Amino acid sequence: MKQNIDVYVNDQKISLYRGMKVKHALIAYDQSLYKAALDGEIRVEDANGFTVGIEGSLTDGSKIFTIATA
Amino acid sequence: MPNLKRGVFASSTARLLFLILMLLLPAMPLAASAALARQAEINLTILHVNDTHGHIIPYLDKSVDSARPVGGAEYLAKMVERERAANPRGTILLSAGDMFQGTPVSNLFHGKPLVEIMNYLCYDAMALGNHEFDWGQDVLQSIISSASFPVVSANVFERGGRRIRGVRPYVMLKRKGLRIAVIGITTPDTFYTSKPGNLTGLTFVHPEKVLPAIIRRVRAQGASIVVALTHDGVDADRELARKVRGIDIIVGGHSHTAIKDPVIESGTVIVQAGSNGIYLGVLNITFDRAKKKILSYTRKDELRLVSPASGAQLDPKVAQIVDKYEAQVKTEFSKVIGTAAADLTRDPTRESDLGDVVADAMREASGTQIAFQNGGGIRSDIPRGPITLEAVFTSLPFDDDLITMDLTGEQIRELLEKSVLSENMLQVSGIQIVYDLSKPAGAKAVSVEVAGKPMEPQATYRVVTNDFLASGGNQFNIFKKGRNISAGSPLRDAVADYIRKNSPINVQARDRIVFKN
Numbered sequence: 001m002k003q004n005i006d007v008y009v010n011d012q013k014i015s016l017y018r019g020m021k022v023k024h025a026l027i028a029y030d031q032s033l034y035k036a037a038l039d040g041e042i043r044v045e046d047a048n049g050f051t052v053g054i055e056g057s058l059t060d061g062s063k064i065f066t067i068a069t070a
Numbered sequence: 071m072p073n074l075k076r077g078v079f080a081s082s083t084a085r086l087l088f089l090i091l092m093l094l095l096p097a098m099p100l101a102a103s104a105a106l107a108r109q110a111e112i113n114l115t116i117l118h119v120n121d122t123h124g125h126i127i128p129y130l131d132k133s134v135d136s137a138r139p140v141g142g143a144e145y146l147a148k149m150v151e152r153e154r155a156a157n158p159r160g161t162i163l164l165s166a167g168d169m170f171q172g173t174p175v176s177n178l179f180h181g182k183p184l185v186e187i188m189n190y191l192c193y194d195a196m197a198l199g200n201h202e203f204d205w206g207q208d209v210l211q212s213i214i215s216s217a218s219f220p221v222v223s224a225n226v227f228e229r230g231g232r233r234i235r236g237v238r239p240y241v242m243l244k245r246k247g248l249r250i251a252v253i254g255i256t257t258p259d260t261f262y263t264s265k266p267g268n269l270t271g272l273t274f275v276h277p278e279k280v281l282p283a284i285i286r287r288v289r290a291q292g293a294s295i296v297v298a299l300t301h302d303g304v305d306a307d308r309e310l311a312r313k314v315r316g317i318d319i320i321v322g323g324h325s326h327t328a329i330k331d332p333v334i335e336s337g338t339v340i341v342q343a344g345s346n347g348i349y350l351g352v353l354n355i356t357f358d359r360a361k362k363k364i365l366s367y368t369r370k371d372e373l374r375l376v377s378p379a380s381g382a383q384l385d386p387k388v389a390q391i392v393d394k395y396e397a398q399v400k401t402e403f404s405k406v407i408g409t410a411a412a413d414l415t416r417d418p419t420r421e422s423d424l425g426d427v428v429a430d431a432m433r434e435a436s437g438t439q440i441a442f443q444n445g446g447g448i449r450s451d452i453p454r455g456p457i458t459l460e461a462v463f464t465s466l467p468f469d470d471d472l473i474t475m476d477l478t479g480e481q482i483r484e485l486l487e488k489s490v491l492s493e494n495m496l497q498v499s500g501i502q503i504v505y506d507l508s509k510p511a512g513a514k515a516v517s518v519e520v521a522g523k524p525m526e527p528q529a530t531y532r533v534v535t536n537d538f539l540a541s542g543g544n545q546f547n548i549f550k551k552g553r554n555i556s557a558g559s560p561l562r563d564a565v566a567d568y569i570r571k572n573s574p575i576n577v578q579a580r581d582r583i584v585f586k587n
Contacts, residue, residue, distance in 0.1 A: 001258075003262075003553075003554075003555055015550060016541060016550075017262070017473070017540065017541075017550075017552075017555045018259060018262040018555075019259055019262030019263040019557060020537070020540075020541055022326070023541075024537065024540075024541035025541075027538060027541045027542060027543045028541050028542045028550070031543060031544070031545075037133065038132075039132060040131070040132020040133050040136050041132075042133075043133040046304070046325070046327060048304075048329075048333065050304075050327045050328055050329050050330065051133070051327075051328045051344070052325060052326050052327050052328070053121070053326030053328075053344060053345040053346065054326075055121075055123070055172075055326055055345065056121075056303075056324075056325045056326030056327065056345065057257070057259070057303045057324045057325045057326070058303075058325075059259075059303055059305045059306060061305075062305060069132075069133065069136070
């Protein structure tokens, strides 16, 4: 298995080390979003529209989206 | 007389009954077959959790509820009790792994509070998650031996193809005369998420290579329903359902996905209950014994929020277990683990005493040549005198883990040039830098030495950092270009161990980062 995976945050491709999590994808994409997720200002959904935790795993090709909370 | 009268009455009643019987006779086969059909339909309830990560105390997760805490093992326990009462002979309780690591109340006792609660709740099976290996194989053995529930994983092997002691590939459960096979799966990505030393001698095989044979075996043993209890993430679960035939239900974990409405992939029902003990998954299914298939299952709103909101009932026995360990956390936090010979101060804009200690601890824990820690990740000073575990947690409040990698001298120089311009300067160990602030950006590091020798641009150096920086935090994107990546221990553990071994901590000026001009 290759060491890096490509994931997509809001359709933007991000390269991460295999084993990294949703929070790492947010940090790599836009660090302020990671803080926003911790503060409950956004939540993260997967491609199926299900909410995922920021400690959740990612696989090569995973797509996640940040959604502003009300 | 009375007999005559009775005889007349009996005679007329008999005639009436005969007439009724004749009228009802054509309908009887239909009624009987409906009753038989009802007998053939079996209602089962599969309760499931995953990725609890030691969360047994209610906490505020603002993405779920901005004002009120969620979760709490004592509330979850009561919900389990209610579901069992609704289907006493037909309920099973499963965990898809990663139960223990993640909070002080669990970490400090290596998962014991969770094991006690799970034993009390009589879990029917738990899959091995990748974080079950975080404390090494000896601690895992201790957890397994104290668990009264089966721990399952079909794709993890020791040398020679043996199973880990106490871990079975599957468990066969019986409910209402049905056999239900629950097969465990552990993510093959475990090698990328755990310290290599914790996985010595272990092999993680891809699930699709082991499952077909096991499914054949359990079907031959009479399993009517096959449940894959997986810790591999929902994307991998979907792929598994596409590749492997014969899995009726996947109860998953690892991706922390709150699958509100069950997913169907190639005929397999896939569920997962978020993370951190916030949800209890409740999958009700109706199985047709004659047709040997699932007739119906919960299609909407499969997850129940665990909440201590007013009016919520709790299980007093579980509350007692939680309280017992919560009280012990305070004792553990107040224990002295070492001493500081002088104040250990932090400063994210330059080299600091505490920054040096943290970076030294990282290098010692990982055995690397160089360590880099973001200055902003150290949040409070440690005063001179006894050092408690609480002081370490207060100084390092983030759940960072160590990551080791190879970087070239050229890449390290690029990091150092970025660092000197950053508000969150890198704290270092194993490297000495002289910055000439009069030089232009990109050329300020006029001298860089590793172990007393000039750093070679083309040479490769083994470096440790934390996972925040390794994912490009604070714009240190060079860390994303490392090679030969390895996961390490939690940063706090590394620092606490360093303080235990090296006290009294001496804080002489080390001059690792020197400015001139």
